[in-house]
Amino acid sequence: MSHQISRRLFLKGGLAAAGTLAASSIPAAASITDGTGHLATLLDISKCIACGACVEACSETNQSKYPEPEKPFPKMVPSRAKNVDWSEKRDVDDRLTPYNWLYIQSTYVEHNGEEHEVNIPRRCMHCTNPPCVKLCPFGAAEQLKNGIALINDNLCLGGAKCKTVCPWKIPERQSGLGIYLDILPKFAGNGVMYKCDRCYDRIAQGEQPACIEACPEDVQTIGPRDDIIRQAHALAKEMNGYIYGEKENGGTNTIYVSPVPFDKLNKAIEKGKGKPHLKPVKDHMADGNNLAAALAIAPIAGIAAAVGKFYKMTK
Template sequence: MDLNRRQFFKVLAGITALTIAPKKSLAYQGKFATLIDLTRCDGCKDEPIPRCVKACREENKHRFPEPQKPIMPYWPRKTYEDWSDKREKIDTLTPYNWLFIQKVEVDGKTLYIPRRCMHCDTPPCVKGCPFGALSKQPEGNTIIDHSICFGGAKCRDICPWHIPQRQAGVGIYLKLMPKFAGGGVMYKCDLCDSRIKRGEEPACVVACRERLKDRAVYKFGPRDVIYAEVKNRAEKEDLYIYGDIQNGGTSTFYLSAIPFEKIEAKLKEMKARFQMPVTVKNLYKEDINPWGKVVLAASVLGALTGIAGAYISKKKDEEVV
């Protein structure tokens, strides 16, 4: 497995941008947002797979990881994360399932909550990645460049919802120091980036509307229009909003007839893998150990430079011969 020059320079560009760019360069609200109406979601309980989940998996299956086995643990860990034998698991987030429906019983009522990346206005995952593998797009979504992700899981650690999921045995770390650096590649919802760049809606939005028509759970559109509708409905229908202020604001807004404090309390009681905290501290607005990031990035860049240099030199020698 050869490390190509494009990957090397993409990592270099990402590190440079993150270590010297001002904070405001990453902090902006996107053009689009999603409304998720919990008063309308029934989890597609009469179908084998919720429509939105099925559509998400179908849309992204060509990007799902195919790990090289046997997978070796990397120092100092003695374990690794491998979901490849659980590809059909749809009741949680995995590298093969970027959207799931969380079922919660609150005050005698059953809630079905679609869970995926919130696509924050000021995403700490973007700043926290030492190698620039994550970026916030002008459309408002946050994406992971799988070709340069080392799977260090910093993004998951600083995400208030711990959304990104890791698959070992794939990615650039295998080309560098598979026993000492990285741990795979991180995966999450990117809001169907290629679709929205073509002027189309995310697959989950389309699938839900095909089933529920004008009572669809999801609504996607310009951020200011969506937020205006969220505020208006919350006031008129006595509903509660989630996602407007959490983590400094996001591009995903939930509406619920039940207070999110009660939902949060129930999820804590259930010891659910994915929580829904009402009070969310945004680490983006604090120092995420910038010097530590520079040191880490420099050490790996040094190794990358040596490998890339040797590879390029080898290619030149082969061309001369």
């Protein structure tokens, strides 16, 4: 039997393989989520009194989504990978954990000769182009059409790449549950990552996220991103204040307005594990996406080189 493959067969086979994938329903299922489709939240932190109603409401509403790990946990190999267990510390509410997706950062800051008590509800920023979703190596996270970044606990292996690439290190791991237990529990994965899903299920039913509904001070407002940005600028102008979240990481769907500059707030707040900063954040996905132009140009250069050689040889 001849192992020679004709060009026609080669092209047919290669193009068929590429075509099958490219023409599959994946591009058809893709959607444009920019701008109008995204829902954003505006947080007027001058109103927040740190009553904790939002934190409590978040916890009550999301109880059914919280992890219920199996114990004992698998012994991790190599030992550098550590099991993470928050299941015995479910009541911790002064930082983000797999059982606490929202907490309040409180601080005192002096600004314009006045001391301000500032309370900042902190949770996932729901970036407009979320690295946690786009860079998950297993596609275990999804950005919904309304902009919510969501981790699927049935698919997440708990490798925590989402946390590593998140500019605010928001997702938190719980070991002892998830798909990794069915694959190579000692050697790959380490649980499931958890973070705010902005009550996607309530929003789908036309309700508001629990934290917004429970707030007695109306700190948060939710709406189409363009409207929220307009409101944020109007509010900032009115209070001679500052905005955070509009441009950070290329834009987020969580817009804070504060009477105190965010660099002062960032210096004043307690930061660290489970306690995100308020620094300026560059667009983390931009460098890669800017390089995409090279991916379009490179084949053209390759074809030009081949055609150039062809003319040289046939002259």
